Amino acid sequence: MTSSSNLFLGVDVGTGSVRAGLVDQRGRILEIASRPLKINNPRPDHYEQSVNDIWSGVVHCIRQVIQGVEDKSRIIGIGFDATCSLVVLDESGCGLCVNQDEDESWDVMMWMDHRAKVQTEHINNLEHPQVREVLQFVGGSISLEMQVPKLLWIKENLAKTWPRARHFFDLSDFLTFKATGHISRSLCATICKWTYLANLEEGSLRGWSRGFFDVVGLEDLTHDDFAKLGKDVLSPGKCCGNVSQEFALATGLSEHIRVGASLIDAHAGVLGMLACSPARNCGTFSEQLSIIAGTSTCHMALSKRASQVPGVWGPYLSAILPKFWLLEGGQTAVGKLIDHILETHPAHDVAMRMMQKLAFPTIQAYLEHVLSEMKDELGLDHVALIARSFHIWPDFHGNRSPLADPEMTGMISGLTLSKGVKNMAKCYLAAIQAVTYGTAHILEEMTKQGQDIRMVTICGGLSKSEIFVQTQADVLGLPVIQPNEKESVLLGAAMLGAAAVRSASNSNDEDYFTFIVEEMMGGGQTFLPNPSLKAFHDAKYQVFRAMGRDQLSYRHLMEQEFCQK
Numbered sequence: 243m244t245s246s247s248n249l250f251l252g253v254d255v256g257t258g259s260v261r262a263g264l265v266d267q268r269g270r271i272l273e274i275a276s277r278p279l280k281i282n283n284p285r286p287d288h289y290e291q292s293v294n295d296i297w298s299g300v301v302h303c304i305r306q307v308i309q310g311v312e313d314k315s316r317i318i319g320i321g322f323d324a325t326c327s328l329v330v331l332d333e334s335g336c337g338l339c340v341n342q343d344e345d346e347s348w349d350v351m352m353w354m355d356h357r358a359k360v361q362t363e364h365i366n367n368l369e370h371p372q373v374r375e376v377l378q379f380v381g382g383s384i385s386l387e388m389q390v391p392k393l394l395w396i397k398e399n400l401a402k403t404w405p406r407a408r409h410f411f412d413l414s415d416f417l418t419f420k421a422t423g424h425i426s427r428s429l430c431a432t433i434c435k436w437t438y439l440a441n442l443e444e445g446s447l448r449g450w451s452r453g454f455f456d457v458v459g460l461e462d463l464t465h466d467d468f469a470k471l472g473k474d475v476l477s478p479g480k481c482c483g484n485v486s487q488e489f490a491l492a493t494g495l496s497e498h499i500r501v502g503a504s505l506i507d508a509h510a511g512v513l514g515m516l517a518c519s520p521a522r523n524c525g526t527f528s529e530q531l532s533i534i535a536g537t538s539t540c541h542m543a544l545s546k547r548a549s550q551v552p553g554v555w556g557p558y559l560s561a562i563l564p565k566f567w568l569l570e571g572g573q574t575a576v577g578k579l580i581d582h583i584l585e586t587h588p589a590h591d592v593a594m595r596m597m598q599k600l601a602f603p604t605i606q607a608y609l610e611h612v613l614s615e616m617k618d619e620l621g622l623d624h625v626a627l628i629a630r631s632f633h634i635w636p637d638f639h640g641n642r643s644p645l646a647d648p649e650m651t652g653m654i655s656g657l658t659l660s661k662g663v664k665n666m667a668k669c670y671l672a673a674i675q676a677v678t679y680g681t682a683h684i685l686e687e688m689t690k691q692g693q694d695i696r697m698v699t700i701c702g703g704l705s706k707s708e709i710f711v712q713t714q715a716d717v718l719g720l721p722v723i724q725p726n727e728k729e730s731v732l733l734g735a736a737m738l739g740a741a742a743v744r745s746a747s748n749s750n751d752e753d754y755f756t757f758i759v760e761e762m763m764g765g766g767q768t769f770l771p772n773p774s775l776k777a778f779h780d781a782k783y784q785v786f787r788a789m790g791r792d793q794l795s796y797r798h799l800m801e802q803e804f805c806q807k
Contacts (some may be wrong), residue, residue, distance in 0.1 A: 248743075249317045251307070251499075252735030253300055254507055255279075255324035255413060257354070257537045260299030263732035264307040264317075266739070269762030271729055276307030282348050284341065287356040290348035293329060293337040297411070297420055304493045311418050314496055320421065320485065320737025321502040323510035323731060324413035325353045326435045328392050331409040338403045340396065350413065351392050352715060354538070354574070356640070358391035359396070365391060365458050367606040372453035376437050377777055381553045383646050387574075388435050393460055410463075410470055412436070414504035421501050422483030427472030433505070433558045434570065436471060440559035442548050447559060447721030449475075451662075460782040472719050476503040477560055478513075501624050502742030505734065508572075509562050510542035513737055514730030515699040516563075517759045520723045520766040527566065531685065531695045532633040533714070534731070535702035537578045539677065541571035541643070549691040553644030554684065563755055569693065570641035571684035576677045578702055579652075580606075583673050588661040596663065612667040612676065623707065625671065626716065626775055632656035632668055633782065634676035635789040644687040645790070647798070653789050674710050674781075678717045678784040685718060698722045699766075701730035717779045725766040737762060 249272075252263045258281070264273040277299040282290040308317065327350040330338040337349030351357075365373065377383060384390060389412070397404045412420065412431035414424045419425055429447075432438035439448040450468045455461055463470055476482055485499040505513065511534035515521065521530055532542040544566040548557040557567040575582075584590060584605060597608040617625045633655040638763040640648035656672070658665070685695060698720050703726055704710045727733055737758050744754045 245351070249311065249315070250736040250739040250745070251304060252510075252732040252737075253320065253322045253417065254351065254510065254731050254735050255296055255300070255322070255417065256351070256507060257281075257325055260296065260303050261732060261735060262303035262307045262731060264311070265733060265736035266396065267761065269727065269733055269764050270703050270728060271735075273307040273310065274729065274732065275303040276297050281352070282341070284343060285357075287359075288342070289352040289355040290340055291327065291352055292347055292676040293349050293416065300417065301492045305380040305493070306509070308345050308494060314494065315498070317495060317499060317742040319500045319502065319736075319739025319741075320495075321510075321735040321742065322417040322421065322504045323507045323735045323738075324417060324432060324504070326506050327352045327413040328389050329411040329413055329416040330396065330403060330407050332406050333408045334634060335409070335419075338407055339400065340403065342399065344402070348716040351396075353387055354639075355392070356386050358395040359648065360387045360542045361391040361394040364394070366476070368457060370457045370504065372451060373457050375441065376451055376454045376552060379437070379439065379557070380555050381551065381643065381646055383490070385555070385642060385646065386648055387642070388437075388462070390437055390458065393463070394458065396683075397460065407635055408470060415451070415472075418482050418501055419450040420448065421485060421489050423486040423488070424483040426474040426476050426482045426503065428478055428505065428685045429475050430505045430509050432562045434509075434555065434568075438475065440557075442511070442557070445548070445565070447537070455763060456559055461589050467665065478505050478509075478562060479738045479745060479758075481742040481746035484712050487647060495573055496791055500739065500742035500743055500746050502738030504737060505562065506544065507731055508534040510734030510738070511701050511731040512542045512544075512734065513755070513759075514561055514727070514732070514734035515701055517733065517737070517762045517764060518699060518723060518725040518766045519763050520768050521697060521699050522593040523725055524721060526724070527563065529696040531698045533698060533700045533702075534679065535576055535700060535704035535710070537576070538642075539573045539576040539681070539702070541681060543569045543693050545569070545693060545697060546634050547692070549693060550594075550646065551687050551691045551693075553646040554687060555643070564753075569688060571688070573636070573677060574642045574679050575639040577678065579636055580670065580673050580704070582638065583669050584609075584666065587666045587669060589663045589666040593663050593666055606670065606707055609667040609670045610707065612663060613671055613709070616664060616667065624772070624775055626675070626713065628668055628779060629675055630778070632672040633785050633789060634672050634795065635786065636673065636680055643684050648788075653793060655789065671709070671738075674707075674713050675717070675782060676786065678713050679783050681714065682717050683787070684785055688751045696720065699729065702725055712772075715771045717770050717777065717783070721771070723766045724769065725764060727764050733762070
């Protein structure tokens, strides 16, 4: 690479891998490197990782993507995003055990770790006014995926870890700490996952609630002005320091590189998709629903006005863009759900062999080919109609939004004795439809509270499927925009690095992200809804909603029966 233009690095730590991307100042990703991460699942609902494994992956991927850059001084900014996992460090900055077996190699409690059920119920059942004040910002009840229930679990269950803990980080903030040596927190993680508060009426930040932590049983975290949780809270993209000498030596980077305050991975995807010209042509930031479809799926909506939606997290002030309120819905398992349905189907091995024989890149691509053939064989106008009598309630790992019920489980209606590849393809299609009806349910609740959504942007692994993206458009009845730059999360992370450079040169510039979004803007493909499928999807959506109500009635009946005995 001999061009003299500036370059930026984006680092994304996802559920199963670390990725790094080299991005130019026009928002084009030039190089990508990835490395898988280890996951420990020692007990049901316990999911753990290692900071050493993660950081080793970060260094490896950065070295890979910059090896072709002759003049390393062209790289001037770096940004990090990560899953909202919990990192616990001691006084010296070393990881502390989060493993009940006292295996010290596991010091990260993952976002998908659901061990803190008792602590979550305890917090949600408290009627204290300072607790209820905090819960109004998380849809009325705190999620066991958030950090406060996990902190309480550690305090109650890990007697050796808790007294030694000096720093509790969201994973993305741990990464900026490791890169710079400076301790800070991003407003994104603290306000979205750690109960940092804003004033609804005034549209300003308020900070930590001492009363909340006292009441829930975490009063020791309030000492020294909440030092263990974070005193220095920065807006995303604000410069939080330069690359440290240690990090520079490990990666081959220059020490002059600015590091931007981090984002949660899904939130980085939102930022990356804001830089998509078709979306800007369709409307404003406030009219866009951003869907990040990966292992789980997040549904993000920005607004200049604060609104509260039961079962939807937020509103969070300035969590992505300064002065914009964020609403965050989500589904706990989407990519993971589809993988589970395919991997457990009797025809899985046959489908894998056929995929390889016919040279399809993925099993999903092969099944979409099978669906196309089935449509023609059955004389149907649309592939969607194949799943007319096959219905799935997709909450195999609980419901994040809008029911906010971790006890919800999966349901399937339409099973037969068939176990061939065609049946597998039908299951796959029904799963895609089901998770999309889940999105429709979230959007319906947002709309009731005044959110005016006129378009959808989508990224993540599932967005590479044309059937998945077209189903979003058909079910939601909205144009769905797929950015040409498919790696929106990596782009968003790199934009943090660009923002850090700009904010470092002008600390009073509150519009730094708008400039970066316009500078890195790219194109995209627009999928329009098919009006002929509206009645079909409306009917299936009603079945979907009925299945959810039925499950709750089943639970109620069994609880009554159990209590009677």
